[in-house]
């Protein structure tokens with residue numbers, strides 16, 4: 063039986079002007095706690111300006127292969143009240159899904175159809191859409207308490223703090239001198 | 242009612258055709274994403290590997306975790322704390338990657354706590370002195386990096402991306418280990434003895450981490466065919482030996498292998514026979530610390546119960562149900 067807490071997909075923005083990227087997921091009883099868990103799991107070291115968590119059940123996910131196998135039928139009469147949807151594309155083979163913007167739509171399928179119809183949508187390896195209201199987003203007030211601590215920790219958490227190659231070279235050179 | 246419907250097109254594709262197209266995609270270097278067609282065996286092998294890998298990260302916190310309170314300086318303590326915390330994060334990245342294939346985190350956690358799950362045999366050996374923190378960082382994390390660098394190129398997108406994030410952090414783990422080894426190996430006579438003792442205990446278990454010889458590793462062929470692995474156990478093991486032996490020797494340390502010799506012709510360091518009986522004993526649960534690790538893991542889970550209950554109660558109160 064599945065008794066686990068809901069799964070939230072995590073999106074992370076590394077720096078200003080960079081898009082939010084899909085990095086993984088966490089489980090939590092609610093969105094606030096999901097945001098805290100996401101911070102602990104994904105912002106131990108990397109720079110982070112903003113985190114979004116979205117219930118996995120709210121995200122409509124399709125790969126290019128699935129879209130090629132499926133037809134999207136658009137029925138204008140069935141379209142509900144419009145609301146903004148976030149659109150994510152995977153454009154690079156080795157990359158992850160990247161936030162590309164919003165579309166207004168009356169349902170997830172309509173949002174997907176709109177996202178698929180664009181130039182990026184036609185070349186994307188995967189497309190995700192979810193209603194903006196489903197996301198719990200950190201704010202600029204969260205930057206200091208949530209993300210600043212990870213930045214200050216580089217002095218003992220950064221590989222660049224350890225000069226192993228030069229030290230080993232010195233040790234080896236010292237031995238050559240002795241011979 | 243939705244304003245649009247997404248429906249499958251009837252298609253007469255046979256599984257043979259799909260398999261051919263799947264293998265062609267892998268040959269072209271494309272990444273398979275959740276939702277894409279994949280053979281059941283590909284999914285099964287990935288769930289097996291990724292969940293075992295996740296469990297190893299989680300259990301991997303335990304041998305070093307016991308030394309956080311015994312670190313010799315505040316700086317070393319902060320470094321070790323950060324490293325152990327990283328391993329916990331790696332476990333979470335990997336559980337997520339396995340979930341994208343249909344596994345649930347609850348099942349995986351249950352498999353670990355009930356003792357059904359396998360994890361890397363290396364973590365069933367005890368950490369006895371501070372020098373072990375150096376040996377683990379250099380040897381164990383060093384060996385893991387070779388494996389993980391290969392997996393960062395694997396054909397399954399979510400696993401490859403998790404590995405990329407992990408590798409960036411593992412380099413810090415290896416270097417902090419090397420830093421400890423160098424400090425002790427060039428320190429007082431007592432420190433040198435301590436360091437040598439740790440190398441003597443961790444060397445062979447580290448070589449076993451790469452898994453059985455290629456001739457005894459039945460999954461290898463299919464994993465390589467589907468781009469999950471690109472190197473065999475023996476290839477990775479040899480890479481590790483070649484890069485590690487000269488460095489340890491340069492520090493005046495010795496390798497606990499009387500048969501170790503340099504083979505001029507191939508440029509490889511050749512090792513003596515690995516004690517596979519010991520390896521299988523540890524895998525079957527009879528290693529020096531298997532029971533202790535499982536007990537510690539279960540205790541941590543039980544000790545955290547009140548936190549989970551409090552969070553659930555708070556969430557319920559907030560939602561007003």
Ligand SMILES: [Fe+2]
Nearest residue numbers: 298327328331
């Ligand atoms: Fe790790």
Ligand SMILES: [Fe+2]
Nearest residue numbers: 328382411414
């Ligand atoms: Fe590590």
